[in-house]
Amino acid sequence: MIKIVFMLALMSMVLPVNAEIYKCKTNDRVMYQSTPCTQGASDEVDIYIPSVPDNSFEPGDIPDDDYKEERRQRWAEEQKRLNEKSKAIREERLRQERFKKMIWHHEVAIGMTKKQAERSWGKPCDINRSVYASGVHEQWVYCTGKYDRQYLYFEDDELTGMN
Template sequence: MFFRKFFISLQILLRSSVLLIGILLPTSTIATIYQCHTNGELALQDTPCPTDVPQTEIDVVIKNDKKRNIGSNQYDQSQFSAWENELIDAGKVSVGMSTNALIQSWGSPVDINRSAYSPEQWVFRSGRYTYKYAYIRDGAVVNWQD
């Protein structure tokens, strides 16, 4: 019984630690560069200069250069009709909508199921454990479930 409680406590601690590390990871890093002046020459290094050499410390901020466009849904509106653009902007789907407009509205499908006689079933993730479905025939939506 003791070991069971110990392992449960350890699991909780590990999960909490992973979450805390993820939250605390910086998007930028601060580093110190040392300027060492020896024999009239300038050296830049990441470790302190020897004790008998004059040094200058420079703090450098290294930022993450990746740009994120979270929430931006930019697309070429001229590719779609006004009706499809309204649906895309609202994140909705309707019968007759093109597959390209469907992808702009709901994103890329996680799976496409095909059979011999029925329309294709496009599967979209709508939550962690939930899905939405669009049924496609000849490049257009013929039905959907959300």
């Protein structure tokens, strides 16, 4: 145990390091080394090590409480956004599962796509299409008897009404 404490104490000590670097030129090559050059002239290179100002913060320090509060608020907003997004995804999955069951029972519901409505009721007898600046509106006509008709109304690709 004493050896471990001693080793940790030794490793935590910071000692200043002095090193000299020499720049050597030989045969049109420049080399940097820690010993003076054996041939030719050698220049000692000064290495600039910036000092840390006295008022600097340690890595774990936070300058003020406002910064903490701002980070906490940003985190809370991000969590709220992620929760809303995952809730919307869950709701859409449940909606699609409900639509699958309805297709199986040959039923339609507001919000279905054209493809889902066609899977549920089949191809319509007639399609009346109107194109406006706001989008494409379609009326699908299903012939259920000699004179009986059922209608599905779509805006773009979504079922918006039925009759």
